Amino acid sequence: MKFCSNCGTKEPVFKIPKGDNRPRFICHNCDTIHYTNPNIITGCLPIWEDKVLLCKRSIEPRLGYWNVPSGFMENGETVEDGAKREVWEEAEAKVEIIGTHALFSIPRINQVYVHFLGNLIDGQYGVGEESLETELFMEEEIPWEGIAFHSSIFTLKRFFDDRKNGTRKVHIGGYLQ
Amino acid sequence: MKFCSNCGTKEPVFKIPKGDNRPRFICHNCDTIHYTNPNIITGCLPIWEDKVLLCKRSIEPRLGYWNVPSGFMENGETVEDGAKREVWEEAEAKVEIIGTHALFSIPRINQVYVHFLGNLIDGQYGVGEESLETELFMEEEIPWEGIAFHSSIFTLKRFFDDRKNGTRKVHIGGYLQ
Numbered sequence: 001m002k003f004c005s006n007c008g009t010k011e012p013v014f015k016i017p018k019g020d021n022r023p024r025f026i027c028h029n030c031d032t033i034h035y036t037n038p039n040i041i042t043g044c045l046p047i048w049e050d051k052v053l054l055c056k057r058s059i060e061p062r063l064g065y066w067n068v069p070s071g072f073m074e075n076g077e078t079v080e081d082g083a084k085r086e087v088w089e090e091a092e093a094k095v096e097i098i099g100t101h102a103l104f105s106i107p108r109i110n111q112v113y114v115h116f117l118g119n120l121i122d123g124q125y126g127v128g129e130e131s132l133e134t135e136l137f138m139e140e141e142i143p144w145e146g147i148a149f150h151s152s153i154f155t156l157k158r159f160f161d162d163r164k165n166g167t168r169k170v171h172i173g174g175y176l177q
Numbered sequence: 178m179k180f181c182s183n184c185g186t187k188e189p190v191f192k193i194p195k196g197d198n199r200p201r202f203i204c205h206n207c208d209t210i211h212y213t214n215p216n217i218i219t220g221c222l223p224i225w226e227d228k229v230l231l232c233k234r235s236i237e238p239r240l241g242y243w244n245v246p247s248g249f250m251e252n253g254e255t256v257e258d259g260a261k262r263e264v265w266e267e268a269e270a271k272v273e274i275i276g277t278h279a280l281f282s283i284p285r286i287n288q289v290y291v292h293f294l295g296n297l298i299d300g301q302y303g304v305g306e307e308s309l310e311t312e313l314f315m316e317e318e319i320p321w322e323g324i325a326f327h328s329s330i331f332t333l334k335r336f337f338d339d340r341k342n343g344t345r346k347v348h349i350g351g352y353l354q
Contacts, residue, residue: 001182005211008180008187022251034182037216038250040289073215074199078282078351079289100347103277103291105255112217112256114280114289170277170347174255 001025006032038110042082043070045155046095046120051136052159053125055090057148058132065148068115068155069093071130083116091134092126095119102158104151105174113151117159150175178202183209215287219259220247222332223272223297228313229336230302232267234325235309242325245292245332246270248307260293268311269303272296279335281328282351290328294336327352 004012004027012025017033025034045068046053054066069090073082080097087095095118104113127134137143139160147153158171181189181204189202194210202211222245223230231243246267250259257274264272272295281290304311314320316337324330335348 003180003182003185005178005180005182008185010185035249036252038252038256039214040217072212073289075213075215075287076284078284078353079215079280080282080349097349100277100280100349103256105257107253107255110252112250112291172257172274172277176255 001034004030004032005034006030036110038105038112040073040079040082041070041111041113041151042073042079042086042116043068043113044083044087044095044097044116044118045069045101045159046087046091046093046118046125047098048120048123048136051138052156053091053093053120053134053136054142054152055128055131056133056135057130059130062148064132064146066143066146066152067148068152070113070115070151073114079114080116083114083118087118088128090128090131092128093124093134094121096121099168100170102151102155102171102173104154104172106151107174107176113155115151115155178211181207181209182211183207213287215282215289217250217256217259218247218288218290218328219250219256219263219293220245220290221260221264221272221274221293221295222246222278222336223264223268223270223295223302224275225297225300225313228315229333230268230270230297230311230313231319231329232305232308233310233312234307236307239325241309241323243320243323243329244325245329247290247292247328250291256291257293260291260295264295265305267305267308269305270301270311271298273298276345277347279328279332279348279350281331281349283328284351284353290332292328292332 007030009029102115184207186206279292
């Protein structure tokens, strides 16, 4: 942060506010404390029969890699509505949410993935603007070397494990490097 | 947002960036797009025998009301470590996380609560700086009229329902008014 977004003063100071226990940007003119907090990436793994729907990314980062439909949660929506929106934007598909599947934190970049499982309605899907292609995969067809993010590998592996074991859990994980 | 935090120019414009589908603050001088996204409130319901631990808030909002130990997730931590930190800060207690319990969205104020269940280690607790008092409650002792937030009522009611029914689920909810 180079300027205070409240009064425009240059170079807010990075220090611990009174009564707090960690440093924040504080404006030395108007005293505004500028908090920054982690972002939620919300998404859903669409399931159709014995297959799951993945999207090949048309945008950076990881352009050309496959991903569980996911994206930044937006203001004014619920986390589950955000997941449905992302499935629509990336795969022109509708899902009925089955339940929560994974909470995956990446502290280094201040992100938390919330991944749901969803039934793909009518097996219908297309290719959204942020995708190069979309495809239904059986477990043995998953292009593991071409998956975009650790969060997606986590979600996919746990999903197939649960299916094999006849369990359904909410998995807590993270990428801590 | 009154000033661009990147270059200090007054009055970023609130409009839809090229290729986007919703308005953001954009600086008309340096073209920085200022995204704002929902915050995570992370917390944990500490369980000890047939009781749960609540904290009476010593800070606004809802000073004097009882709450499931929760607070803003901070940069650089996982969502579950944030929950443990909040339990420590508010109740000087340590918990072993049992699992995820509730995802509760409040779109009007751009918040998502993530509530875990946790075993209160050794039944030990104190009173943290953000609390006036802390107390273990049986279900019939819960001061329902004095609970701070909808998210806490949701988490408590679902917890007692699950316990009664012998189930354990992750509950998706929200306050949509």
